[in-house]
Amino acid sequence: xxxxxxxxxxxxxxxxxxxxxxxxxxxxxxxxxxxxxxxxxxxxxxxxxxxxxxxxxxxxxxxxxxxxxxxxxxxxxxxxxxxxxxxxxxxxxxxxxxxxxxxxxxxxxxxxxxxxxxxxxxxxxxxxxxxxxxxxxxxxxxxxxxxxxxxxxxxxxxxxxxxxxxxxxxxxxxxxxxx
Amino acid sequence: xxxxxxxxxxxxxxxxxxxxxxxxxxxxxxxxxxxxxxxxxxxxxxxxxxxxxxxxxxxxxxxxxxxxxxxxxxxxxxxxxxxxxxxxxxxxxxxxxxxxxxxxxxxxxxxxxxxxxxxxxxxxxxxxxxxxxxxxxxxxxxxxxxxxxxxxxxxxxxxxxxxxxxxxxxxxxxxxxxx
Numbered sequence: 407x408x409x410x411x412x413x414x415x416x417x418x419x420x421x422x423x424x425x426x427x428x429x430x431x432x433x434x435x436x437x438x439x440x441x442x443x444x445x446x447x448x449x450x451x452x453x454x455x456x457x458x459x460x461x462x463x464x465x466x467x468x469x470x471x472x473x474x475x476x477x478x479x480x481x482x483x484x485x486x487x488x489x490x491x492x493x494x495x496x497x498x499x500x501x502x503x504x505x506x507x508x509x510x511x512x513x514x515x516x517x518x519x520x521x522x523x524x525x526x527x528x529x530x531x532x533x534x535x536x537x538x539x540x541x542x543x544x545x546x547x548x549x550x551x552x553x554x555x556x557x558x559x560x561x562x563x564x565x566x567x568x569x570x571x572x573x574x575x576x577x578x579x580x581x582x583x584x585x
Numbered sequence: 586x587x588x589x590x591x592x593x594x595x596x597x598x599x600x601x602x603x604x605x606x607x608x609x610x611x612x613x614x615x616x617x618x619x620x621x622x623x624x625x626x627x628x629x630x631x632x633x634x635x636x637x638x639x640x641x642x643x644x645x646x647x648x649x650x651x652x653x654x655x656x657x658x659x660x661x662x663x664x665x666x667x668x669x670x671x672x673x674x675x676x677x678x679x680x681x682x683x684x685x686x687x688x689x690x691x692x693x694x695x696x697x698x699x700x701x702x703x704x705x706x707x708x709x710x711x712x713x714x715x716x717x718x719x720x721x722x723x724x725x726x727x728x729x730x731x732x733x734x735x736x737x738x739x740x741x742x743x744x745x746x747x748x749x750x751x752x753x754x755x756x757x758x759x760x761x762x763x764x
Contacts, residue, residue, distance in 0.1 A: 412588040414621050437755045439589065439593075442751075444597055450748055450754065457757075506682040506685035528675055575629065580722055
């Protein structure tokens, strides 16, 4: 799929996914897309767990609150960063950025391969869900599940949420310039 | 360009850029790609300033420490988020993630259109550079330049930095599983 089509067709899908398994070759292609993203100081911090074991998927969905997209997902990708990121430049760490760039690449790859997904993050930060999911997947104490991406073929139709006109969000040469 | 080609051909370019101006239509296409990225709770927080005025580019390069890629850039994109992001979900704000996803989309668009760029972030956080650049571009006190992307045709050749094998960074079903 053309890059610009993938960018503009990507949307957040929260409905049911079909039970059809996602071939591991596709999961690995999505993972490689994520891991090809840039990282601050090339520290390559994100790690991924590609979950396709039905028993683990069922437990993960329960930990994460039973949303439809998770309860029906034939696969999910857990994105990990360090629990306490070390600074890599002048006292700053960039692992949140590294993770987000990897996630965006994976959402585009998901779109190009005909799957649907949604970036789940805040959902993990409440009720000790990240910790419980980490325990389920054998994540060591120094790593933390930061983002979850369910992956599968959508059972229903979805659409992008409405967005502001892009021309209200960029300007040439000066903030809010109108010329 | 195919999505996967763009993802795997993108690299961070720090050398000289050619002085050829970047057509505004290309800058707008890159901007739209960035603004099409997802954002936490659909808050659509990033704002962009597309800088192509030669006097502003020269001042910006000086503020940012005179790196070759900035000193020669015929255009740059300043990505803004709120100076003090408001929480949008359970006390959490997602503007750093929103910004990073937009930046990654823009880097892929830059690649597909035959330009080169590099994600500059830490560089802005020292010596009050973000504040000085904000003042130059008329950015109000409640917004902050978080990332800068120089954009232009590369004068030299560049290459991706070496990366760990991807298979050392993902596993199926369990952290560090080897099966």
